Amino acid sequence: MLVVRGKLDNRQAIVNIGVQRFTPNFAGVEQTTPASSMPIASYRALLDTGAQRTCLTYRTIAAENLRRHGKKFIKNVHDENVHSLFMVTFGFWCSELETMGAQESGNSYFGLEEPVEVINIADNDRFDAIVGMDVLGMFDVDFARTGEFQIKLG
Secondary structure: OEEEEEEOEOOEOEEEEEEEEOOOOOOOOOOOOOOOOOOOOOEEEEEOOOOOOOEEEHHHHHHOOOOOOEEEEEEOOOOEEEEEEEEEEEEEEEEEEEEOOEEEEEEEEEEOOOOEEEEEEOOOOOOOEEEOHHHHOOOEEEEOOOOEEEEEOO
16 A cells, blocks of 8 residues: 655645646547656645645746646635636655555655646745645545654555
């Protein structure tokens, strides 16, 4: 089972994620040339159970060359604003892989099957994204009083 593990840093749960621009796959269209591999960059993301939506900073949106597909008026605890909407493929970088009770070291990537609609947020120095309940609600997430946390991905 893939598991993302971490320890709170300054009372924040930070994990590594990967995002890429979502490209629709049209059924019936066959590829004529071999697929080129696309590296998946790692970004720091805050796990936020109080956020309904997943968000990316302006810097991350620019780095991934994402294209806005719409806008939405959104209220949060601070204010009300119109945010841009982007579709991405989304996943978690995992530092450990549990297999049949044994632990193997390595770096694995767990990508979600369906694209995720994200909104833009201001840049900051602590993280590049916020993972909201739209994504976290798909998994078992555990927080311990020791400050350790885990997301069970499979």
